[in-house]
Amino acid sequence: MKRICCILFLCLCKCQSPSYSEKLLERFYDLFDSSNFDYKYLIIIPNSGCSGCITNAETFFIENKERTDVFFVFTRVQSRRELQLRVGEENLNRSNVYIDSNNRLYFKEFEDSVYPVIFSFQDNEIIFDYLHANMVLP
Secondary structure (H helix, E strand, O other), X not given: OHHHHHHHHHHHHHHOOOOHHHHHHHHHHHHOOHHHOOOOEEEEEEOOOOHHHHHHXXXXXXXXXXXXXXXEEEEOOOOHHHHHHHHOHXXXXXXXXXXXXXOOOOOOXXXXXHOOEEEEEEOXXXXXXXXXXXXXXX
């Protein structure tokens, strides 16, 4: 009986799936060298999904694009041309902007993939949140 309980416990531990934030961060580190990542904030903006949220995130991008402590990723881009028209072609060529043209940071198995998110890297801690309208970074 004890053996069956141990096997069941191990199966339950193995079956636990990573959360959306864990999956995003893991994939991000697969794409980028974390030792050279000198930003305090990582913002991932899907280009289709929650349209109001995305509009707010694009406004946030335009207002914060020059910050050297923020790295922006646009994923699930349906049309690069449309994105250029909305946020400006010159802004998409900035050193703190990445276009995820292969949608590697989009996970259709997570409903939350349609919302813009922010990771804060501070004091050896990583904080995950959704990018809210009128959010202000310190």
